[in-house]
Amino acid sequence: MEKEKTDKRDHILDVAERVFSEHGFDGASTRLISGEAGVNMAMLNYYFGSKEGLLLSLFERRTSTFHSLIQGIGNNENMSSWQKVSEYVEAYINRVFSNNCFQKVVHQELAVRRTGELADKITDMIMQNVIEFRKILHEGIERGEFKNDIDTEMVVATVFGVKAQIVNASHISSLMLGYDTQDPQNMVDKLKPRVTDYLKKLLKAYLLTEHDNAK
Amino acid sequence: MEKEKTDKRDHILDVAERVFSEHGFDGASTRLISGEAGVNMAMLNYYFGSKEGLLLSLFERRTSTFHSLIQGIGNNENMSSWQKVSEYVEAYINRVFSNNCFQKVVHQELAVRRTGELADKITDMIMQNVIEFRKILHEGIERGEFKNDIDTEMVVATVFGVKAQIVNASHISSLMLGYDTQDPQNMVDKLKPRVTDYLKKLLKAYLLTEHDNAK
DNA sequence: CAAAGTTAATCAAACGATTGATTAATATAT
DNA sequence: ATATATTAATCAATCGTTTGATTAACTTTG
Numbered sequence: 001m002e003k004e005k006t007d008k009r010d011h012i013l014d015v016a017e018r019v020f021s022e023h024g025f026d027g028a029s030t031r032l033i034s035g036e037a038g039v040n041m042a043m044l045n046y047y048f049g050s051k052e053g054l055l056l057s058l059f060e061r062r063t064s065t066f067h068s069l070i071q072g073i074g075n076n077e078n079m080s081s082w083q084k085v086s087e088y089v090e091a092y093i094n095r096v097f098s099n100n101c102f103q104k105v106v107h108q109e110l111a112v113r114r115t116g117e118l119a120d121k122i123t124d125m126i127m128q129n130v131i132e133f134r135k136i137l138h139e140g141i142e143r144g145e146f147k148n149d150i151d152t153e154m155v156v157a158t159v160f161g162v163k164a165q166i167v168n169a170s171h172i173s174s175l176m177l178g179y180d181t182q183d184p185q186n187m188v189d190k191l192k193p194r195v196t197d198y199l200k201k202l203l204k205a206y207l208l209t210e211h212d213n214a215k
Numbered sequence: 216m217e218k219e220k221t222d223k224r225d226h227i228l229d230v231a232e233r234v235f236s237e238h239g240f241d242g243a244s245t246r247l248i249s250g251e252a253g254v255n256m257a258m259l260n261y262y263f264g265s266k267e268g269l270l271l272s273l274f275e276r277r278t279s280t281f282h283s284l285i286q287g288i289g290n291n292e293n294m295s296s297w298q299k300v301s302e303y304v305e306a307y308i309n310r311v312f313s314n315n316c317f318q319k320v321v322h323q324e325l326a327v328r329r330t331g332e333l334a335d336k337i338t339d340m341i342m343q344n345v346i347e348f349r350k351i352l353h354e355g356i357e358r359g360e361f362k363n364d365i366d367t368e369m370v371v372a373t374v375f376g377v378k379a380q381i382v383n384a385s386h387i388s389s390l391m392l393g394y395d396t397q398d399p400q401n402m403v404d405k406l407k408p409r410v411t412d413y414l415k416k417l418l419k420a421y422l423l424t425e426h427d428n429a430k
Numbered sequence: 431c432a433a434a435g436t437t438a439a440t441c442a443a444a445c446g447a448t449t450g451a452t453t454a455a456t457a458t459a460t
Numbered sequence: 461a462t463a464t465a466t467t468a469a470t471c472a473a474t475c476g477t478t479t480g481a482t483t484a485a486c487t488t489t490g
Binding site: 223254255256257258261 | 465466467468
């Protein structure tokens, strides 16, 4: 009977994350969110101040457990640059697949939002990833492990872009791949290993010098 | 005084395309659109029936001039598969950059899960591209020009994804690249050639067999 | 311990504002 | 003069938010 100790506040955030991901921020009414969460409408304003405050809290919850994740890989002295890239891709895809509702909300806000506190928060969050990843790439070039004419920014955009195309544009990817890419079982069994494997091979072919590439 | 013969209807579509791309479908009110277009609110319903009808008309206008563009490349017998891929990337990026407001609307609609006529229209439009591109890739494999273990669907997702990441997520790409990626001058002078060049090199490294790759 | 006071949580109801849509009247053009 | 185009005014519905009352739990006081 052990009732979960998760606050009602946390439960609202969980539901809001899902509803936002399905309808977008403007498309998801406070009535719908509170209804789905089984709480009174006024509770949203009680806990989060406003609808925008709810969205903001939603981001803060995720970003608080995020900083620790991207640390460590880049600073490891015992890894080759390619190993770092490989680990990074793995960690990134892992994180994406573990909370894809949140990822969808980010993706939507990125597509629409232009100004304000939230836009800055999202930008910061992503740019941290960008800088970290780019650092690894530059290091690989300096070491002579990667080709010296690679476009590092575009490589970063590739990893983010492929992820977005597969995970966030789910109608399309479902049709393209021939199965429901939203189904949790498919995501773990088929999609995740496939995306990870592809990205590694793709980057390997583009990044590594001829000598290393030939293994 | 020769007033442009473009119908007022067409002018509304132009404005709506921009406003939708800036605020999203739900975020853009009919009052805002009609205000920006300098017409009475009721004109939107007069011409397009409803707000959704306006969005639909917007898509029909673009897709009508679209079919002819993707034809021809795949069926050309005198081109190598790699040349076809190269031409295809060029044509695709060209089209994207020539009407990026519309591309943004597509991107947004794709991000929020919607059902109905419009969702099907968008899906059809994109899947035409997917199928055409994939056909070229398969042909390249059969000819032995491309590696036989390439993931064709993911390659398609890569081209679409990189484009989306650079063109549609403009805050991020502007910060990443160090200049305003929305500025028309920058788009033509810097962004477009860079994306095109990168995609070609990336795909070349991944697709071509070792022998061909070495030139 | 018990009465009084205090706080956070929750609710139904209503608020003013805005939404997309419609009307009925008027203007323009053919 | 008839069809088309355009307008101001208005519609019901929905939006996000606020209110005032109620409950339950904890603190303080006598």
